[in-house]
Amino acid sequence: MSRVLIERYRDRLPVGAATPVVSLGEGSTPLVRAARLSERLGVELWLKLELANPTGSFKDRGMTLAVSKAVEERAPAVVVASTGNTASSAAAYAAKAGLPALVLTSRGTAGAKVAQARMYGARVLEVRGSFDEALAAARELERRGTHALVNSLNPYRVQGQKTLAFELVEELGGAPDAVALPYGGGGNTRAVFLGFEELGSMPRLLPVQAASRADTLASAIRIATPVHADEVAEAVGRSDGRVLTASDDEIVRAWQTLAVEEGVFCEPSSAASLAGVEKAGLPRGSRVVCVVTGHGLKDPTLAAEHAAQPTEVDSDLDSILEAAQ
Numbered sequence: 001m002s003r004v005l006i007e008r009y010r011d012r013l014p015v016g017a018a019t020p021v022v023s024l025g026e027g028s029t030p031l032v033r034a035a036r037l038s039e040r041l042g043v044e045l046w047l048k049l050e051l052a053n054p055t056g057s058f059k060d061r062g063m064t065l066a067v068s069k070a071v072e073e074r075a076p077a078v079v080v081a082s083t084g085n086t087a088s089s090a091a092a093y094a095a096k097a098g099l100p101a102l103v104l105t106s107r108g109t110a111g112a113k114v115a116q117a118r119m120y121g122a123r124v125l126e127v128r129g130s131f132d133e134a135l136a137a138a139r140e141l142e143r144r145g146t147h148a149l150v151n152s153l154n155p156y157r158v159q160g161q162k163t164l165a166f167e168l169v170e171e172l173g174g175a176p177d178a179v180a181l182p183y184g185g186g187g188n189t190r191a192v193f194l195g196f197e198e199l200g201s202m203p204r205l206l207p208v209q210a211a212s213r214a215d216t217l218a219s220a221i222r223i224a225t226p227v228h229a230d231e232v233a234e235a236v237g238r239s240d241g242r243v244l245t246a247s248d249d250e251i252v253r254a255w256q257t258l259a260v261e262e263g264v265f266c267e268p269s270s271a272a273s274l275a276g277v278e279k280a281g282l283p284r285g286s287r288v289v290c291v292v293t294g295h296g297l298k299d300p301t302l303a304a305e306h307a308a309q310p311t312e313v314d315s316d317l318d319s320i321l322e323a324a325q
């Protein structure tokens with residue numbers, strides 16, 4: 001089995017013999033059984049560790065295809081309007097392809113993800129204006145032919161991301177009963193739905209959004225108006241699933257639980273899937289997959305705030321033993 005996503009699923013992706021494959025070894029992520037959580041929740045719970053992708057999020061599944069097609073179509077550069085995992089992923093695959101990457105952010109965004117994109121050599125421009133204005137500029141650059149736009153509007157992104165469904169069916173020997181995943185813009189819900197639809201076996205899809213979409217602490221799903229809302233409604237309707245909502249407190253608790261009980265350190269946004277499953281009331285014994293979308297080290301400041309604080313002690317063993325109680 002190839003660990004290059006485009007090779008592994010070549011027959012089911014829009015690539016040809018002439019498509020140059022730009023890969024960092026994405027996909028083929030671990031699927032681990034969450035034994036302790038399964039017992040507590042009365043279901044058979046699995047965690048699909050998309051945080052193990054090369055840049056630390058599932059975005060790499062779509063980006064390998066989007067950048068490969070950009071090279072095939074002879075785009076001189078790529079552009080993305082994003083402050084998050086899409087920007088890091090675009091920057092990494094563009095670096096691998098030897099293409100310049102332009103990242104347009106809106107004002108006042110900072111943090112580890114932008115640093116990651118800069119580290120890959122992307123040119124980051126902070127646009128004085130809203131995200132929508134930055135996106136409009138990116139679309140105009142694509143129209144002029146100077147850049148390929150690799151935002152979720154790029155149709156190849158969905159094609160790459162649908163392979164998550166293929167892996168789950170191969171690994172479990174069939175579709176699970178339910179798949180829970182965080183719901184930001186909804187592109188991933190749509191992609192996973194398409195993947196299962198192609199295979200002809202559909203689990204209940206449970207996209208989980210933040211109760212306070214516009215200002216949740218879960219930054220990867222902090223999206224006031226999801227662009228793929230219609231497709232998500234269709235996916236949920238046709239899979240007999242439903243959109244779930246989790247508060248920030250519920251997301252933070254699920255985030256801590258994943259780390260403490262299962263040894264999985266993800267982004268807060270990724271924990272929305274578990275927060276949703278905890279309140280979904282699924283039938284006992286259901287086989288459920290939570291998609292763990294991004295790595296915890298993407299947001300180290302929040303982690304430091306929400307993890308147990310260290311205590312300062314003297315170096316003698318008695319003090320250490322006493323404090324370690």
Ligand SMILES: *Cc1c(COP(=O)(O)O)cnc(C)c1O
Nearest residue numbers: 085184185186187188220293294
């Ligand atoms: C992009 C992203 C999401 C949201 O996915 P959508 O396709 O916008 O619904 C969730 N978690 C992480 C870590 C992401 O990077």
